[in-house]
Amino acid sequence: xxRGKTICNQLKAIRRSVAEANGIPLEIKECTHQGDCRxxxxxxxxxxxxIEHELLRRKSLGATAIVTGVAMxxxxxxxxxxxxxxxxxxxxxxxxxxxxxHCDSNENTPPDSPAVRDEEPDGVFVTGMEGDxxxxxxxxxxQKLALSxxxxxxxxxxxxxxxxxxxxxxQYYAYIAQHLRYPEGTCATGSVYISCVVEPDGSISSATILxxxxxxxxxxAKRLIMNMPRFNPATKNGxxxxxxxxxxxxxxxx
Amino acid sequence: MERVPFIGINRHRIGIDGxxxxxxxxxxxxxxxxxxxxxxxxxGPDEGMQHLTPKELYDFCSIDNLxxxxxxxxxxxxxxxxxxxxxxxxxxRQLCEHNWHLTAExxxxxxxxxxxxxxxxxxxxxxxxxxxxxxxxxRYTGHSNTLSMGNLKWLVKAIGPxxxxxxxxxxxxxxxxxxxxxxxxxxxxxxxxxxxxFEYTLRKMKEENSSSTP
Numbered sequence: 425x426x427r428g429k430t431i432c433n434q435l436k437a438i439r440r441s442v443a444e445a446n447g448i449p450l451e452i453k454e455c456t457h458q459g460d461c462r463x464x465x466x467x468x469x470x471x472x473x474x475i476e477h478e479l480l481r482r483k484s485l486g487a488t489a490i491v492t493g494v495a496m497x498x499x500x501x502x503x504x505x506x507x508x509x510x511x512x513x514x515x516x517x518x519x520x521x522x523x524x525x526h527c528d529s530n531e532n533t534p535p536d537s538p539a540v541r542d543e544e545p546d547g548v549f550v551t552g553m554e555g556d557x558x559x560x561x562x563x564x565x566x567q568k569l570a571l572s573x574x575x576x577x578x579x580x581x582x583x584x585x586x587x588x589x590x591x592x593x594x595q596y597y598a599y600i601a602q603h604l605r606y607p608e609g610t611c612a613t614g615s616v617y618i619s620c621v622v623e624p625d626g627s628i629s630s631a632t633i634l635x636x637x638x639x640x641x642x643x644x645a646k647r648l649i650m651n652m653p654r655f656n657p658a659t660k661n662g663x664x665x666x667x668x669x670x671x672x673x674x675x676x677x678x
Numbered sequence: 679m680e681r682v683p684f685i686g687i688n689r690h691r692i693g694i695d696g697x698x699x700x701x702x703x704x705x706x707x708x709x710x711x712x713x714x715x716x717x718x719x720x721x722g723p724d725e726g727m728q729h730l731t732p733k734e735l736y737d738f739c740s741i742d743n744l745x746x747x748x749x750x751x752x753x754x755x756x757x758x759x760x761x762x763x764x765x766x767x768x769x770x771r772q773l774c775e776h777n778w779h780l781t782a783e784x785x786x787x788x789x790x791x792x793x794x795x796x797x798x799x800x801x802x803x804x805x806x807x808x809x810x811x812x813x814x815x816x817r818y819t820g821h822s823n824t825l826s827m828g829n830l831k832w833l834v835k836a837i838g839p840x841x842x843x844x845x846x847x848x849x850x851x852x853x854x855x856x857x858x859x860x861x862x863x864x865x866x867x868x869x870x871x872x873x874x875x876f877e878y879t880l881r882k883m884k885e886e887n888s889s890s891t892p
Binding site for chain 1: 747769
């Protein structure tokens with residue numbers, strides 16, 4: 425069996441386990457793609473997004489998402505099995521086969537992203553399910569609907585281009601270095617993380633402290649983020665959309 | 679934090695680089711010069727490589743969060759020598775917290791300070807010790823193994839043997855099965871309990887070397 429197909433089957437089993445553990449209807453039709461592949465494709469990725477979406481929806485309704493470790497036995501490491509195991513540096517990975525994906529700085533898209541795939545294996549899709557069913561076309565339609573819904577907040581994984589501080593990360597950190605006011609009377613150091621929404625016009629809203637180190641650092645980080653210049657907003661299908669991001673603000677005493 | 683060069687990132691590695699579904703992120707840069715280096719690009723200039731901040735790598739890896747959490751997997755830092763990038767890894771750990779399992783593939787040929795920080799940050803180590811015989815090690819890597827063996831002894835004492843797997847490869851033209859047996863005995867005496875013994879396969883590299891010869 426080709427390596428990509430093996431990975432595909434294992435990932436499929438993991439998705440199935442998570443779906444079953446959470447009562448998410450998911451029926452996967454076998455992939456009929458015959459050639460080699462990377463083990464995932466846009467339809468596989470869409471299924472992951474669908475499961476994540478369903479987990480969030482159930483969570484918002486008060487249910488507990490059961491994900492942690494539900495598929496541990498499906499992908500146990502071979503590293504700890506002693507001297508009879510396959511080599512960690514297996515031949516097909518680092519010597520003879522497909523090497524690690526080489527990053528290309530000229531591409532904005534991650535190298536393994538489905539967006540840069542030349543071909544899409546056909547056949548991995550979810551077929552008609554009753555009730556709360558999932559259909560790939562429906563999923564795409566929902567994405568389009570979300571686009572037209574100006575109140576919808578996308579995650580960074582869902583957009584084509586994530587929001588960016590004007591000038592990029594270097595300017596972001598320069599801005600923080602210039603405008604951060606270290607709270608008086610504290611020696612707290614570390615990173616504060618702020619979740620916020622970048623609006624289609626680049627302004628920041630809904631800032632929330634995700635991780636605080638105390639001593640007033642969380643509030644200072646929040647103030648800093650809310651007073652930042654407008655970001656370059658996220659884009660999806662050529663539209664500016666609302667997008668939730670998490671920003672780090674590091675507090676260090678020199 | 680400044681962007682750091684990566685020679686490659688590979689998703690969906692299963693049972694190769696640690697527990698569960700893993701994304702392998704290979705840093706540029708290494709202290710050793712191994713004759714059969716697996717990722718030679720880590721030794722050359724970093725031009726044309728993708729440079730990422732911890733947040734950017736975190737965002738990229740987040741696409742597989744469901745797989746990581748469901749299988750106890752996460753991110754494996756390789757290279758090159760990942761322990762040269764502890765600032766990056768520490769910030770990455772803060773971003774992913776302990777929801778993702780972090781593994782490092784290292785030769786431990788780095789300053790002790792980096793190993794101490796890694797012990798606090800990394801969940802599991804895959805340690806490429808190569809050979810315990812310093813002559814063999816020097817011929818193969820260009821460096822003495824004094825540093826790496828000293829770090830290994832410190833690490834075993836600091837975190838115990840359960841969080842590490844030590845690779846003892848059979849390296850064609852450099853060591854013999856008897857040498858690797860001796861290495862394993864020495865490592866057992868140090869306290870190591872998990873070994874990965876295998877033989878380097880040179881076919882592809884021979885082709886590459888012959889094709890690069892003028």
